[in-house]
Amino acid sequence: MIPELGHFALILALLIALVQGVLPLVGAARNNQAWMAVARPAARAQFLLVAIAFCALAYSFLTHDFSVVNVTRNSHSRLPEIYRFTATWGSHEGSMLLWTLILGLWTVAVTLFSRHLPDDMVARVIGVMGLVSFGFLLFMLATSNPFLRMPMAMDGSDLNPLLQDPGMVVHPPILYMGYVGFSVAFAFAIAALLSGKLDASWARWSRPWTTSAWAFLTIGIMMGSWWAYYELGWGGWWFWDPVENASLMPWLVGTALIHSLAVTEKRGSFKAWTVFLAIGAFSLSLLGTFLVRSGVLSSVHSFATDPTRGLFILMFLAAVIGSSLLLFAMRASKVGLGGRFALVSRESFLMVNNILLLTATASVLLGTLYPLFLDALGLGKISVGPPYFNSVFIPLVTPLIFLAGVGPLTRWKQVNVPELAHRLKWGFGASVVVALLLPFTQEKWLPMVSLGILLALWIAVTVAISVRARLRTTAGWSANFYGMHLAHLGVAVTVIGVTMVSSYQTERNMRMAVGETVTVQGYTFRFDGVVDVTGPNYTGSRGTLEVSQNGKPFTTLHPEKRIYVASGMPFTESAIDYGFTRDLYTALGERLDDGAWSVRLFHKPFVVWIWIGSVLMALGGFMAITDRRYRAARKLKGGEA
Amino acid sequence: MKSRHKKLILIGVVVLALGAVAALVLNAFQSNLVFFFSPTQIANGEAPLERAFRIGGLVEDGSLRREPDGVTAHFRITDTAKTIPVTYKGLLPDLFKEGKGVVAEGRMNGNGVFVAEQVLAKHDENYMPPEAASALEQAQKAQQTLVVPPDSASPQEGK
Numbered sequence: 009m010i011p012e013l014g015h016f017a018l019i020l021a022l023l024i025a026l027v028q029g030v031l032p033l034v035g036a037a038r039n040n041q042a043w044m045a046v047a048r049p050a051a052r053a054q055f056l057l058v059a060i061a062f063c064a065l066a067y068s069f070l071t072h073d074f075s076v077v078n079v080t081r082n083s084h085s086r087l088p089e090i091y092r093f094t095a096t097w098g099s100h101e102g103s104m105l106l107w108t109l110i111l112g113l114w115t116v117a118v119t120l121f122s123r124h125l126p127d128d129m130v131a132r133v134i135g136v137m138g139l140v141s142f143g144f145l146l147f148m149l150a151t152s153n154p155f156l157r158m159p160m161a162m163d164g165s166d167l168n169p170l171l172q173d174p175g176m177v178v179h180p181p182i183l184y185m186g187y188v189g190f191s192v193a194f195a196f197a198i199a200a201l202l203s204g205k206l207d208a209s210w211a212r213w214s215r216p217w218t219t220s221a222w223a224f225l226t227i228g229i230m231m232g233s234w235w236a237y238y239e240l241g242w243g244g245w246w247f248w249d250p251v252e253n254a255s256l257m258p259w260l261v262g263t264a265l266i267h268s269l270a271v272t273e274k275r276g277s278f279k280a281w282t283v284f285l286a287i288g289a290f291s292l293s294l295l296g297t298f299l300v301r302s303g304v305l306s307s308v309h310s311f312a313t314d315p316t317r318g319l320f321i322l323m324f325l326a327a328v329i330g331s332s333l334l335l336f337a338m339r340a341s342k343v344g345l346g347g348r349f350a351l352v353s354r355e356s357f358l359m360v361n362n363i364l365l366l367t368a369t370a371s372v373l374l375g376t377l378y379p380l381f382l383d384a385l386g387l388g389k390i391s392v393g394p395p396y397f398n399s400v401f402i403p404l405v406t407p408l409i410f411l412a413g414v415g416p417l418t419r420w421k422q423v424n425v426p427e428l429a430h431r432l433k434w435g436f437g438a439s440v441v442v443a444l445l446l447p448f449t450q451e452k453w454l455p456m457v458s459l460g461i462l463l464a465l466w467i468a469v470t471v472a473i474s475v476r477a478r479l480r481t482t483a484g485w486s487a488n489f490y491g492m493h494l495a496h497l498g499v500a501v502t503v504i505g506v507t508m509v510s511s512y513q514t515e516r517n518m519r520m521a522v523g524e525t526v527t528v529q530g531y532t533f534r535f536d537g538v539v540d541v542t543g544p545n546y547t548g549s550r551g552t553l554e555v556s557q558n559g560k561p562f563t564t565l566h567p568e569k570r571i572y573v574a575s576g577m578p579f580t581e582s583a584i585d586y587g588f589t590r591d592l593y594t595a596l597g598e599r600l601d602d603g604a605w606s607v608r609l610f611h612k613p614f615v616v617w618i619w620i621g622s623v624l625m626a627l628g629g630f631m632a633i634t635d636r637r638y639r640a641a642r643k644l645k646g647g648e649a
Numbered sequence: 650m651k652s653r654h655k656k657l658i659l660i661g662v663v664v665l666a667l668g669a670v671a672a673l674v675l676n677a678f679q680s681n682l683v684f685f686f687s688p689t690q691i692a693n694g695e696a697p698l699e700r701a702f703r704i705g706g707l708v709e710d711g712s713l714r715r716e717p718d719g720v721t722a723h724f725r726i727t728d729t730a731k732t733i734p735v736t737y738k739g740l741l742p743d744l745f746k747e748g749k750g751v752v753a754e755g756r757m758n759g760n761g762v763f764v765a766e767q768v769l770a771k772h773d774e775n776y777m778p779p780e781a782a783s784a785l786e787q788a789q790k791a792q793q794t795l796v797v798p799p800d801s802a803s804p805q806e807g808k
Binding site for chain 2 (some may be wrong): 241350351356360363367370371374375378388389390391392393395396399400403404517518519577578579580595597598600604605606608
């Protein structure tokens, strides 16, 4: 009964999404107030229906309704309650439902925080989001119904052990908040193209939405990276796996977009370009969702392939990207390019920033899609590995980060180069000297380490100069200003983490007999054997590694090797001692003879800095959207309405 | 006039930079492509000797042997037609099993042994890596074509 209720709610939501997509857009074109007024209530009703469907699916999982195919495939009677709930979005069907739910959430947010916007703009934005939602609901109902029934099964085949982790509670919803959040920026861009109106106030409206979507995406990617680090047992934090690339591409374009939006708001330049980036960021979000979820890519994120799904996905992508680019080609000239600027100005720096970010996106896209194309055309199987991405990213990111330091200190329109050089020469000199000397404190001097430290220091120094200069003026608190600097500092922190762990990590894979010790970077690990453990839905072996430093006991780590009962799938659960300047990472390999095991030990310097930096970037983004001028605009217009 | 000059310089710089970047990306792409070969193709000498590539197939039953150090493994990868000996130093992924599909990346040494730098982990035990599946399929096709007179079909053309 409950699953049918959910199914029925989805069908109703589909119909309302169609109304929400068509009436307000037509109303805005014909200036029909009544039709435009449909947008808000329709969006809220649609969200409510999708939420009912979501609750119905969650209820089926929580109550072990094994007559629902989705539940049988992804749950088990002994699966703990929290993972039964998260299994709601553990499958392809469920994740599509989560996507639509979050789209509804963003749309409702737009209905609530848009009182200061002109009616036709609101109608168009909500209308476009309604059409996107319609596409997703149609896809779900036509090819991926999460409520499909079957004869009652005895028990389920269990959720993939990798997904039975607290990361599953937060990673997918936050990541989707980011992906789907770009739909708001996209809808604003389409609305601007439709109305032909794109001015500073348009940029001011869409900026907080774009920045918050970007901040969510940053956190989502960071969580995915951290999760892969502790869960996969290989100790890597980024594999240039197509699935990761799928989330990185919208992030890179989104980063370009928030910078381009700043120019559009402050200077009225880059108008058509900003619109193009907004379309690009959302298109890549869609591409990413589908690449990951359609089974084209083989990974933990993908599920059984179904050709009708692939076809629908391709058609949907073609419809969204094709129609918005067509609209862009027809209307971009109306939007205009915007104001002029000098050769050396903040505008031109931000333009280079955009070019570098888009080049990085293009190179990731090439490395991700080219193997798929070759395979689809039957021209052979190839893969593109980390060496490609690393060799491309370092030369692209180096000037990008250098500019991130200089950019905020420059003026709009025209930069006085000698003055700028004078302000920065000491900071730059000091950064270079420290960057060259600091690696000598480590085991060996490496050019890449100096480069990484230089980039991080450069950002830190320029942020300090910029903040000091601001404090000397009478300008008061600006969330936007400090948010930006916090995000840039986050980049510096992440760069340090990446540099240190990729240059100075120590890995030991070895056989360890009971009582045997090994010393890695001053930490002595003693293997004290394994004991049997039994979890709710798994059995396994739990190892004990006593860690000591300079003869003094330091900590005890318990890596595990599990076998999940329902699927018979073996699984490595790593044990990590996190630290500010280093992580100790241990994982069990296999049982050898006489109680000995193969064991993996890592010493990973500064690895947590990667994620701390990402959190700072996201915090900077969230801070920026609290800026007074976004609220002031609301108050002003609210008074008139 | 002056601003037009500046604009031209700007455009020139951007075009040059984009050209340089495109060259960098494509060069890196070209030199880091990893091709895939099935055991049959390797046995026929189609795989490169000087560069890394991927091999896929099934881990032959009973072929896994470990050295006393506990972390060096020797096994054979088969596509049912040909087998290639492989050695790997490191921990094998959770789902590595005899009789199951596997993909490894590495290069051939002089003695016809594939030295793997990486054995790819898969996330689901029922999942067959597409590369391994295609190697088996090709080998099967090749065996079927052997029944046909040799001049009518060459096994290597079966894609």
